[in-house]
Amino acid sequence: xxxxxxxxxxxxxxxxxxxxxxxxxxxxxxxxxxxxxxxxxxxxxxxxxxxxxxxxxxxxxxxxxxxxxxxxxxxxxxxxxxxxxxxxxxxxxxxxxxxxxxxxxxxxxxxxxxxxxxxxxxxxxxxxxxxxxxxxxxxxxxxxxxxxxxxxxxxxxxxxxxxxxxxxxxxxxxxxxxxxxxxxxxxxxxxxxxxxxxxxxxxxxxxxxxxxxxxxxxxxxxxxxxxxxxxxxxxxxxxxxxxxxxxxxxxxxxxxxxxxxxxxxxxxxxxxxxxxxxxxxxxxxxxxxxxxxxxxxxxxxxxxxxxxxxxxxxxx
Amino acid sequence: xxxxxxxxxxxxxxxxxxxxxxxxxxxxxxxxxxxxxxxxxxxxxxxxxxxxxxxxxxxxxxxxxxxxxxxxxxxxxxxxxxxxxxxxxxxxxxxxxxxxxxxxxxxxxxxxxxxxxxxxxxxxxxxxxxxxxxxxxxxxxxxxxxxxxxxxxxxxxxxxxxxxxxxx
Numbered sequence: 001x002x003x004x005x006x007x008x009x010x011x012x013x014x015x016x017x018x019x020x021x022x023x024x025x026x027x028x029x030x031x032x033x034x035x036x037x038x039x040x041x042x043x044x045x046x047x048x049x050x051x052x053x054x055x056x057x058x059x060x061x062x063x064x065x066x067x068x069x070x071x072x073x074x075x076x077x078x079x080x081x082x083x084x085x086x087x088x089x090x091x092x093x094x095x096x097x098x099x100x101x102x103x104x105x106x107x108x109x110x111x112x113x114x115x116x117x118x119x120x121x122x123x124x125x126x127x128x129x130x131x132x133x134x135x136x137x138x139x140x141x142x143x144x145x146x147x148x149x150x151x152x153x154x155x156x157x158x159x160x161x162x163x164x165x166x167x168x169x170x171x172x173x174x175x176x177x178x179x180x181x182x183x184x185x186x187x188x189x190x191x192x193x194x195x196x197x198x199x200x201x202x203x204x205x206x207x208x209x210x211x212x213x214x215x216x217x218x219x220x221x222x223x224x225x226x227x228x229x230x231x232x233x234x235x236x237x238x239x240x241x242x243x244x245x246x247x248x249x250x251x252x253x254x255x256x257x258x259x260x261x262x263x264x265x266x267x268x269x270x271x272x273x274x275x276x277x278x279x280x281x282x283x284x285x286x287x288x289x290x291x292x293x294x295x296x297x298x299x300x301x302x303x304x305x306x307x308x309x310x311x312x313x314x315x316x
Numbered sequence: 317x318x319x320x321x322x323x324x325x326x327x328x329x330x331x332x333x334x335x336x337x338x339x340x341x342x343x344x345x346x347x348x349x350x351x352x353x354x355x356x357x358x359x360x361x362x363x364x365x366x367x368x369x370x371x372x373x374x375x376x377x378x379x380x381x382x383x384x385x386x387x388x389x390x391x392x393x394x395x396x397x398x399x400x401x402x403x404x405x406x407x408x409x410x411x412x413x414x415x416x417x418x419x420x421x422x423x424x425x426x427x428x429x430x431x432x433x434x435x436x437x438x439x440x441x442x443x444x445x446x447x448x449x450x451x452x453x454x455x456x457x458x459x460x461x462x463x464x465x466x467x468x469x470x471x472x473x474x475x476x477x478x479x480x481x482x483x484x
Contacts, residue, residue, distance in 0.1 A: 006317065006334035006380050032376045035337070036357050048334070050381055080436040085444040096439040100461025101428060102364055102373045236439070236460035 001038050008050040012179050012212060015051050020181035020210030022047045027212060029072060030106040033115040041125060042132055052108070056214055059083065065220035071110030071213045075099070075165060078109060088218055090226035090245050094168035097230045100237045110213035112165045113176070113193060117204060117258055118239065119159035120144060130156045131201040146292040147241065151257040157201030158290055160255050161194060162239050167254035168228055170262055171245035175217040181210040190216065194259030204258070224248025225311030231299060242296050244304055246311040251304065256287075256296060266304070276305035319383045323348065324392030332379055339363045339374040342389060350390035350419045354463070361462035364420040364427070365389050371427025390419035393426065402426060402479050409475040413466035421462050425476045428458045450480060
């Protein structure tokens with residue numbers, strides 16, 4: 001690893017002002033993604049601000065019947081919370097489908113959202129990658145692209161966001177709360193956090209430099225069933241090939257785009273009375289493969305209606 | 317920079333570069349070489365230790381992040397002349413061949429059993445609101461962060477299960 005300086009933030013306000021004042025500084029909490037990338041010399045921040053002990057780890061009921069999840073709450077803590085298990089089971093199912101027990105004990109809610117998008121060529125420093133080095137080119141277009149995106153990708157980047165947790169949160173219509181560098185609290189839909197790659201795949205979120213996620217707020221659970229289903233090469237501890245989160249009539253897909261992908265076209269077709277199969281076709285009409293990832297489209301065509309049906313079972 | 321951690325009950329203050337990884341501090345500075353470095357990227361689980369009673373990959377954590385924390389390594393689990401029940405079970409059930417992954421397996425198993433006692437769910441948990449039944453599928457799923465290249469998995473499951481069944 002390259003040298004860096006380290007500080008432990010005493011307050012959230014101190015953390016954001018320090019981050020805004022130090023070019024290239026990064027927050028660290030669990031560190032499971034950032035330290036991995038630093039060891040590989042893919043990330044090389046000159047300064048780390050440890051936010052892991054900020055008092056932002058609580059889960060608390062909101063006045064309208066929702067749930068506020070502190071950004072420092074670990075994945076394990078959120079998955080095990082009785083309110084999440086009983087009212088937002090899709091979130092527990094998604095979290096326990098990700099990583100290993102050891103990683104979930106360390107990984108935080110905010111860090112899970114901020115993990116880098118995933119592509120074998122992003123990790124392979126001997127190959128060109130526009131995300132790692134803007135303008136270098138994309139080795140995945142003609143390379144091993146079985147895991148590449150099928151929605152919202154660009155010629156510059158076909159990487160996918162690897163989170164399971166974020167897919168469930170997207171389906172739940174979650175809101176992200178942040179503290180901006182000027183010390184203002186801000187809240188916006190989770191769907192607006194991550195960007196599609198466009199020409200700047202190195203920029204993955206719309207957060208300002210130094211802006212800190214402080215919480216994710218879930219609205220009251222909507223009517224209808226909830227279910228998360230992940231398809232992968234191994235039964236456990238493996239990234240998803242595709243995943244589906246269903247919350248009532250809300251559908252989010254994982255491992256198919258640069259961000260958790262809300263299947264809005266399918267949702268509106270369902271709301272107009274289309275069958276699940278017709279609705280999924282509306283969404284998949286906008287999917288495009290760039291080689292070995294074509295199977296993801298066929299996989300979703302069968303998977304999404306099955307997950308919708310299973311989510312509804314036992315609800316009526 | 318100075319960091320104080322309590323390792324196996326003993327307070328230790330280290331003056332180390334900020335880059336120092338917890339695993340390397342344990343092995344190279346404190347000479348506690350029971351904890352193993354396998355992949356060094358959080359994929360194999362050989363480096364698993366307990367921090368404040370919770371299992372983590374010590375290869376993906378900075379020493380500096382653990383100031384004031386209590387770390388338990390395999391050296392703190394039992395002594396050669398006084399093995400812990402889980403260690404005796406690994407010997408009895410022949411739950412290893414080369415032994416390289418074993419310290420991580422044992423620390424992970426201890427953390428995992430505590431998680432089960434606290435009723436944490438896994439992806440094998442069908443009833444998310446009821447008590448956990450530690451089936452073999454549950455046990456395998458919960459230990460999936462620890463690889464064994466000798467593939468002693470059936471014996472590892474048997475060793476952990478024997479400790480669960482012997483518990484009062």
